[in-house]
Amino acid sequence: MTTDQHCNDTVKGRYSKFLTDRDPYEKRAEEASLLTIPALFPRKGHTANSILPTPFQSIGARGVNTLASKLLLALLPPNNPFFKLQIDEFTITELSADPKAKTQIENALASIERDTVNSIETSSLRVDLFECLKHLIVTGNSLLYLPPDGSGGCVFPLSKYVVKRDPSGNVLEIITLESLSNHTLTPELQALLSKSKEDCEPGGKALELYTHIERCDGMWEVKQELEGIVVPDSEGTYPLDNCPWIPIRFTKIDNEDYGRGFVEEYLGDLYSLEGLSQAIVEGAAAAAKILFLVKPGGQTKIKTIASAKNAAVVQGDAADVTVLQAQKFYDFRTAQETADRITERLSAAFMLTSAVQRQAERVTAEEIRLLAKELEESLGGIYSVLSQELQLPMVRVIMANLTRKGKLPKLPKNIVKPMIVTGLDALGRGYDREALVSFLQTLTAVLGSDVMKTYIEVSEAITRLAVSSGIDTKGLVKPPEVVAQEQQQQQQMAMMQQLGPNAVNAVGKMAAQAQQQQPTQ
Numbered sequence: 001m002t003t004d005q006h007c008n009d010t011v012k013g014r015y016s017k018f019l020t021d022r023d024p025y026e027k028r029a030e031e032a033s034l035l036t037i038p039a040l041f042p043r044k045g046h047t048a049n050s051i052l053p054t055p056f057q058s059i060g061a062r063g064v065n066t067l068a069s070k071l072l073l074a075l076l077p078p079n080n081p082f083f084k085l086q087i088d089e090f091t092i093t094e095l096s097a098d099p100k101a102k103t104q105i106e107n108a109l110a111s112i113e114r115d116t117v118n119s120i121e122t123s124s125l126r127v128d129l130f131e132c133l134k135h136l137i138v139t140g141n142s143l144l145y146l147p148p149d150g151s152g153g154c155v156f157p158l159s160k161y162v163v164k165r166d167p168s169g170n171v172l173e174i175i176t177l178e179s180l181s182n183h184t185l186t187p188e189l190q191a192l193l194s195k196s197k198e199d200c201e202p203g204g205k206a207l208e209l210y211t212h213i214e215r216c217d218g219m220w221e222v223k224q225e226l227e228g229i230v231v232p233d234s235e236g237t238y239p240l241d242n243c244p245w246i247p248i249r250f251t252k253i254d255n256e257d258y259g260r261g262f263v264e265e266y267l268g269d270l271y272s273l274e275g276l277s278q279a280i281v282e283g284a285a286a287a288a289k290i291l292f293l294v295k296p297g298g299q300t301k302i303k304t305i306a307s308a309k310n311a312a313v314v315q316g317d318a319a320d321v322t323v324l325q326a327q328k329f330y331d332f333r334t335a336q337e338t339a340d341r342i343t344e345r346l347s348a349a350f351m352l353t354s355a356v357q358r359q360a361e362r363v364t365a366e367e368i369r370l371l372a373k374e375l376e377e378s379l380g381g382i383y384s385v386l387s388q389e390l391q392l393p394m395v396r397v398i399m400a401n402l403t404r405k406g407k408l409p410k411l412p413k414n415i416v417k418p419m420i421v422t423g424l425d426a427l428g429r430g431y432d433r434e435a436l437v438s439f440l441q442t443l444t445a446v447l448g449s450d451v452m453k454t455y456i457e458v459s460e461a462i463t464r465l466a467v468s469s470g471i472d473t474k475g476l477v478k479p480p481e482v483v484a485q486e487q488q489q490q491q492q493m494a495m496m497q498q499l500g501p502n503a504v505n506a507v508g509k510m511a512a513q514a515q516q517q518q519p520t521q
Helices: 011-035 059-075 089-095 101-122 125-139 187-196 263-287 302-307 329-349 365-377 380-405 430-447 449-455 458-468 480-499 501-517
Strands: 083-087 141-145 154-156 161-165 171-180 207-216 219-226 236-239 245-249 292-294 321-323 416-420
Touching: 011 125, 011 161, 011 171, 011 207, 011 219, 011 263, 059 125, 059 263, 059 329, 059 380, 083 101, 083 380, 101 125, 101 380, 101 458, 125 141, 125 154, 125 245, 141 171, 171 245, 245 380, 263 329, 292 302, 380 416, 430 449, 430 458
Parallel strands: none
Antiparallel strands: 083 416, 141 154, 141 245, 161 171, 171 207, 207 219, 219 236, 292 321
């Protein structure tokens, strides 16, 4: 939809039109949050003074926090590039005919990658991403905003933005809603509001700020509207591949504007576990209540039993006194076993440690590692969606901000492109490292170490291993000319030791003769 088709609509009016499409996703998000972390996405009408419901089971909250932590470590490994800057082989060949040019270019690009990762680590982006991932797991949707100053990010829950996509999933329009206080506005904005609304009083109701981001003519057009008034100097544009507003989905569904959460797929088990946990807890509390029954007309008096102290000696007949019991042991056992089976299924789905280790006397570490790997591989589809809708746009925006500040060199467009590399066994550049190590080990095992040293350039192999591991080799690895000079000196020393003192004297005489034969200037 172009701007001309809704030029007369206010941003608030368009936001209201999109609410109908968002409503079913909000309802499912509220249900999922109610069974996991109620405070993450409370029901409509909730305020800071409202009391949130407390689930009878904690497996939902544990699962969401654990899965969010694992995803955060996989998508944003600490101090390790989760992306690589790629340049095609044809361009490298055009730049230089030197076969080592590729390694030199990759080494320079790896330095840019490390600078970008360092910028991320020094900001609060990791905290914001953790919150964003929790929203994705529970509600299936979240909006991440990356400000130009690189101070971190801002996470918008599903209830604070609307989005419109084309049938292929490409974003066409985003509108965010923020609540502001009159005290936080600049004097110019306060004066502008006072002119448009005479009843605008400082400290009154919260003001609604709408931010409209729309795709138009190959770029993003942005403007803000406060209480129906366009905010001065808020209109601008962004390149199509560099928009700081990033709407993210946990799962991609064609012809739908929003995604579905991970929790939604397991709502049946969560509802069942919640009901069983509530029944078991309330039943256990009832069963824990102790009631003594005294036979009417018996020799034992009720007052005697009620007032007797512990270990006291009283007069009475034991046959007259019984303890009330629920006789529900087998019923509780059935409910507990069913709840345990559901808990195991949910623990496996949320990748909790209890699901990895089987119940046995001896469980090896290798067995736990293989089972954990099997569970993580089941999230491969999730990694692929988040890499395209979260990591790749985030890298582009952060690198653009750093380039604008002069902290990164300006890279040629359409030649150097970031590529997300998210692994399971090894993250970042781990795939390149593992392939290179496997090749060298196979070559040594099949042909022998002597053949490998003959045909493999050792300095090049060391450099490529360092680049694949994200390690800066400057000042760490000796240059080839230094290595050659040291080897020559070692050979000369070894030769002198073999020939003895006479060889030293002979070398000295040869050096003196050579000096005398030099022509005088």
